[in-house]
Amino acid sequence: MSDCECLRFTDKNFNQEVLQSDLPVFVDFWGSWCPPCKTVEPIMDELAKHFDGKVKVGKLNVDQNPATRSLFNISGAPTFILFKDGQALERIVGARSKKQLVLFIEKTLESQQPE
Amino acid sequence: MHNAKCTCWNCPAIDLAGKVDFRACGQSGKQFDKTLDSTQETHIMAECKRRPELGLYDPMAITFQECPQWQETPYGYILKDMRVMILGIDGYLGWTLALWLGSLGCKVSGVDNYNRRNWVKERGAHTIVPISRMNQRLRAAKEILDIDIDFRQIDIYTQRERLKEFIDEVKPESIIHYAENPSPAFSMIDVEHAIEVQKNNVLGTLALLFTIRDTVPESALLKLGTMGEYGTPLTGRPLFEGIFPAEAILQWGGREWSLGGELTPRDPVSFYHVSKVQDTFNVYEACKYWWLRSFDIMQGVIFGVHTDQVAADPRLRTRLDIDEWFGTIINRFVAQAVIGIPLTLYGLGKQIRGFIALRDAMECMTRLICAPPEPGQYAVVNQISGIHSARQLAYTVAKIGREYFNLPVQIQRVENPRVEADEHPFEALYEKLPKRYGFKPKVTIDEEITRMFELFLTPEVKKRIEERKQVIMPKTWWSGVKKEVERLELLDLKGEIEEDERLRMFKVHR
Numbered sequence: 001m002s003d004c005e006c007l008r009f010t011d012k013n014f015n016q017e018v019l020q021s022d023l024p025v026f027v028d029f030w031g032s033w034c035p036p037c038k039t040v041e042p043i044m045d046e047l048a049k050h051f052d053g054k055v056k057v058g059k060l061n062v063d064q065n066p067a068t069r070s071l072f073n074i075s076g077a078p079t080f081i082l083f084k085d086g087q088a089l090e091r092i093v094g095a096r097s098k099k100q101l102v103l104f105i106e107k108t109l110e111s112q113q114p115e
Numbered sequence: 116m117h118n119a120k121c122t123c124w125n126c127p128a129i130d131l132a133g134k135v136d137f138r139a140c141g142q143s144g145k146q147f148d149k150t151l152d153s154t155q156e157t158h159i160m161a162e163c164k165r166r167p168e169l170g171l172y173d174p175m176a177i178t179f180q181e182c183p184q185w186q187e188t189p190y191g192y193i194l195k196d197m198r199v200m201i202l203g204i205d206g207y208l209g210w211t212l213a214l215w216l217g218s219l220g221c222k223v224s225g226v227d228n229y230n231r232r233n234w235v236k237e238r239g240a241h242t243i244v245p246i247s248r249m250n251q252r253l254r255a256a257k258e259i260l261d262i263d264i265d266f267r268q269i270d271i272y273t274q275r276e277r278l279k280e281f282i283d284e285v286k287p288e289s290i291i292h293y294a295e296n297p298s299p300a301f302s303m304i305d306v307e308h309a310i311e312v313q314k315n316n317v318l319g320t321l322a323l324l325f326t327i328r329d330t331v332p333e334s335a336l337l338k339l340g341t342m343g344e345y346g347t348p349l350t351g352r353p354l355f356e357g358i359f360p361a362e363a364i365l366q367w368g369g370r371e372w373s374l375g376g377e378l379t380p381r382d383p384v385s386f387y388h389v390s391k392v393q394d395t396f397n398v399y400e401a402c403k404y405w406w407l408r409s410f411d412i413m414q415g416v417i418f419g420v421h422t423d424q425v426a427a428d429p430r431l432r433t434r435l436d437i438d439e440w441f442g443t444i445i446n447r448f449v450a451q452a453v454i455g456i457p458l459t460l461y462g463l464g465k466q467i468r469g470f471i472a473l474r475d476a477m478e479c480m481t482r483l484i485c486a487p488p489e490p491g492q493y494a495v496v497n498q499i500s501g502i503h504s505a506r507q508l509a510y511t512v513a514k515i516g517r518e519y520f521n522l523p524v525q526i527q528r529v530e531n532p533r534v535e536a537d538e539h540p541f542e543a544l545y546e547k548l549p550k551r552y553g554f555k556p557k558v559t560i561d562e563e564i565t566r567m568f569e570l571f572l573t574p575e576v577k578k579r580i581e582e583r584k585q586v587i588m589p590k591t592w593w594s595g596v597k598k599e600v601e602r603l604e605l606l607d608l609k610g611e612i613e614e615d616e617r618l619r620m621f622k623v624h625r
Contacts, residue, residue: 031491032124032488032489032490032491032492033402033403033406033489033490033491033492033493034376034491035358035376035377035378035493036361036375036376036377037376038358038376038492038494039358039359039360039361039375039376040361040375040376042361043361043362063135063159063490064124064159064174064175065159066159094373095361095373095374095375095376096361096373096375097361097362097364097373097375098361098362100373
């Protein structure tokens with residue numbers, strides 16, 4: 001089911017929506033065969049609300065969008081990557097709680113701030 | 116409608132063969148040299164087996180709500196003339212579901228090897244609600260409900276080739292797997308029975324998984340599991356729906372991990388339950404290896420006799436067992452009440468379990484058939500509609516028997532022949548069916564118990580209970596001891612029923 005509040009990225013819109021985004025973008029690379037990915041689904045919706053206006057939050061299905069999967073060498077799911085200014089800043093692999101993902105996003109962005 | 120936004124990605128009519136890299140997760144995945152650009156179409160294209168005129172298209176582009184092949188029913192959108200195959204179609208659940216789905220317009224096919232009839236007969240028991248032979252059942256289904264059922268007598272383990280040919284011929288879009296022995300006590304009789312149960316359940320399911328892979332990999336498999344797989348953990352932690360949520364955290368050594376996506380611990384309590392746990396792992400692995408789609412349905416203890424279809428004619432009735440091996444607790448209590456023998460509580464009778472009425476279980480199954488999992492998805496639901504202790508249920512049956520049917524119902528405690536905690540914490544989660552699939556229970560326990568009393572008090576059924584009353588009292592000990600259980604005490608019902616009323620007022624329905 002595609003009843004999520006977070007964004008849905010595809011091979012077609014990834015360049016525009018993620019790489020050329022003015023805001024940082026947090027992407028969940030997921031697969032429908034991946035139980036941890038399914039358990040993170042509701043958390044992605046919560047993150048979309050939590051970071052509304054500050055970070056774009058969305059998901060990309062790795063089986064439906066193999067070009068993007070290949071471009072970023074996704075070899076495990078879920079893989080979370082935080083993008084900023086067209087660059088992949090940091091990535092983590094495996095299920096995380098909401099608290100852990102919020103911390104990951106905030107710390108990664110903080111580390112990018114100028115001294 | 117709960118499944119309005121599902122897309123062709125979920126639909127069993129999709130043809131993904133050769134169009135998806137089935138080893139996507141980086142495992143030898145085909146490397147794409149392409150770079151991203153805004154004109155590029157999504158890579159994954161599929162074809163529809165029902166609408167070949169669509170050609171290759173994006174499987175995410177059409178929702179069930181938009182597709183003319185999916186039609187609205189009270190339980191969600193369902194594929195027009197959906198081909199559903201029921202394995203174990205002659206059983207208590209299988210026959211009931213066949214008529215239920217047939218009435219919804221599904222094209223129902225089914226197989227059975229009559230094991231259930233044979234097992235019950237072997238124990239010297241019988242169904243107290245008389246059932247017809249299969250050919251009479253099929254004729255009655257056509258004559259009374261205008262349902263055609265394509266039936267074959269097949270054993271799914273020993274006659275794998277025949278099953279494969281039948282599945283290949285029918286091309287079912289949903290396969291309901293009820294073809295298992297459902298009895299903890301039967302599996303504990305002796306080594307032969309334990310082997311029989313595990314062979315039938317584990318190897319039958321394993322064979323089925325290979326057959327689905329080779330014939331209809333896009334078909335959704337709905338496999339009946341049991342809440343009993345979880346056991347009753349004395350930690351008191353909730354019984355999640357098969358898989359830990361991402362917010363379940365393991366803390367150890369000052370660090371913490373999300374358990375999201377891991378199977379929750381299983382703690383089976385009989386060799387039957389062990390067979391169901393093994394099934395769980397086999398189905399889970401098959402989804403992972405071959406991208407099969409499955410619901411593992413952890414059903415609570417089932418009870419009741421009624422759906423509109425089985426009640427339409429005596430020839431359409433489903434079986435109902437009350438013996439120590441195949442009788443579930445509420446069904447057995449009502450039968451005991453009707454013939455004036457005390458309702459038997461094992462041990463303290465404080466065991467707590469999840470329950471669901473037959474009619475509600477049929478609705479849940481239908482809602483899940485309407486919302487097939489995605490490719491490769493192993494999904495789990497806890498299929499219960501309420502939580503009760505054995506003692507509480509005995510009081511409820513006693514109260515209804517006394518007040519509405521003027522029966523002198525008594526309750527007695529007997530030794531518990533099983534190895535299980537008589538008293539334990541119990542918190543089962545059952546949120547997916549209501550929240551994700553729109554299920555609301557329609558049948559109250561009191562209502563179904565009343566209906567059972569009415570049916571059991573008819574002369575023919577009452578006579579059949581009397582004829583087999585000697586197989587109700589348990590004799591199968593988990594320890595292997597061969598003896599009857601001892602009667603411990605008759606409970607004083609005065610005051611206890613009032614206490615039950617008080618408890619029921621506070622009963623938590625999640």
